[in-house]
Amino acid sequence: MLSPDPETAVLRHRSATSPSPGPTVAGELPAAGRDGKDAALVQAMFDRVAPRYDLANAALSFGQDAHWRRVTAGAARPADAHVLDVAAGPGNVAVELVRQGADEVVALDLSFNMLAEGARRGHDRITWVNGDAQALPFPDESFDAVTISFGLRNVPDPQLALREFARVTRPGGRVVVCEFANPTSPAFRTIYRRYLVGALPQFARVVSSSAPAYRYLADSILAWPDRASIGGWLSTAGFREVMVKDLAFGIVAVHRGFRA
Numbered sequence: 001m002l003s004p005d006p007e008t009a010v011l012r013h014r015s016a017t018s019p020s021p022g023p024t025v026a027g028e029l030p031a032a033g034r035d036g037k038d039a040a041l042v043q044a045m046f047d048r049v050a051p052r053y054d055l056a057n058a059a060l061s062f063g064q065d066a067h068w069r070r071v072t073a074g075a076a077r078p079a080d081a082h083v084l085d086v087a088a089g090p091g092n093v094a095v096e097l098v099r100q101g102a103d104e105v106v107a108l109d110l111s112f113n114m115l116a117e118g119a120r121r122g123h124d125r126i127t128w129v130n131g132d133a134q135a136l137p138f139p140d141e142s143f144d145a146v147t148i149s150f151g152l153r154n155v156p157d158p159q160l161a162l163r164e165f166a167r168v169t170r171p172g173g174r175v176v177v178c179e180f181a182n183p184t185s186p187a188f189r190t191i192y193r194r195y196l197v198g199a200l201p202q203f204a205r206v207v208s209s210s211a212p213a214y215r216y217l218a219d220s221i222l223a224w225p226d227r228a229s230i231g232g233w234l235s236t237a238g239f240r241e242v243m244v245k246d247l248a249f250g251i252v253a254v255h256r257g258f259r260a
């Protein structure tokens with residue numbers, strides 16, 4: 001089993017009712033643009049979202065989110081692998097990695113409430129670790145693959161996080177980044193943007209435990225760089241053969257690269 005730094009909190013089957021030891025900033029949202037994102041505000045926001053996270057995702061993606069995570073897990077070639085799932089939330093990708101044959105998965109997240117949700121569900125081959133994508137508490141080259149699904153957009157310095165992914169991935173290992181993207185068709189892009197800024201925050205009021213977080217979601221998707229930029233970041237971080245696969249008419253892009 002991979003051992004994280006002893007100073008890092010490792011949660012195992014924590015009670016879902018445990019209070020968050022992290023900062024609580026009532027209702028305040030982090031900046032949605034690429035600059036000035038505050039990790040403490042991001043953590044507090046996801047702590048608030050955690051209780052109904054899965055329900056909201058399924059509703060707001062019209063049930064597509066499970067398929068996106070299956071593709072993400074598969075792209076990591078998880079069979080018999082030690083995989084790190086960064087920004088794991090309640091562990092949806094981690095569970096999928098195990099289902100697709102991963103030997104062991106470390107699910108790391110900044111939000112204690114997200115980790116507690118995941119750990120409450122219990123899973124033998126998943127270890128829950130509290131930590132920051134920008135400073136991973138693991139030795140060099142300790143994983144066969146690293147995945148991040150709908151997490152990189154929330155990290156204050158995504159390129160620093162990608163360098164960390166490269167550091168902890170063994171040569172030849174995989175990194176998979178699943179993230180929202182702009183649809184490639186101009187007509188669909190217009191409809192989608194209307195959904196993001198108009199309908200989505202309204203739906204979120206019904207299905208989410210923190211509707212304002214979905215305003216941040218819309219703004220952060222619109223501020224996120226295009227596919228070519230993310231591909232360039234992966235190459236610069238030390239990954240080769242970088243490819244991208246579009247899902248749902250380009251609403252979601254899954255990048256994969258191999259550690260040089």
Ligand SMILES: C[S@@+](CC[C@H](N)C(=O)[O-])C[C@H]1O[C@@H](n2cnc3c(N)ncnc32)[C@H](O)[C@@H]1O
Nearest residue numbers: 046087088089109110111132133149150151154
């Ligand atoms: C939208 S959720 C995605 C959860 C999961 N990967 C999924 O696909 O459902 C984003 C997650 O990123 C986590 N996160 C944000 N910034 C982070 C950071 N710097 N390091 C680790 N996790 C972070 C949040 O706490 C949250 O659980």
